[in-house]
Amino acid sequence: MDDRTLIRDTIRTVTDWPTPGVQFRDITPLLQSPRVFRVLIDQFVHRYFGLQASAVAGLDARGFIIGSVLAYELGIGFVPIRKKGKLPYATVAESYELEYGSATVEIHTDAVEPGARVLLIDDLIATGGTMMAGKRLLERLGATVIEGAAIVDLPELGGAAKLRAAGLSLFTLVSFDGH
Secondary structure: OOHHHHHHHHOEEEEOOOOOOOEEEEOHHHHHOHHHHHHHHHHHHHHHOOOOOOEEEEEOOHHHHHHHHHHHHHOOEEEEEEEOOOOOOOEEEEEEEEOOEEEEEEEEOOOOOOOOEEEEEEEEEOOOHHHHHHHHHHHHOOOEEEEEEEEEEOHHHOHHHHHHHOOOOEEEEEEOOOO
């Protein structure tokens, strides 16, 4: 079995969560297996090693898990992009639409230097709203988002296409049709 198949087969699908009709793709089984977690992280490390990124920005909350480990492995800093009201210092905010609601994310105003080259990572791309909001926040601080990355793409929801149409290079490991 190849690495991407292993990752895809380890993701759990939870039906009708958080709302009826949603097929939630749960990555926690990936994290529970030391072997699969290493395979997962290695996929991103191999992709981004030598890319000259300044930092990895992770989207709240599962993007923190993958993003912080990736930043550590690449020897660069990690920047959290948090849900509104969770950061203690001066912030800038961006609101966006989710598959089943709306939300706002924030970043510290000093999180990245102008000209920084940042990788933006989350666990999953559905409608693309969270990643687009993170991209906009980083760009407002003067950073260049060199690529967005996620474990899972849900192409039926159109998020990856929307992000690419906005000029964001995108890398995902697996996709699931039907949400």
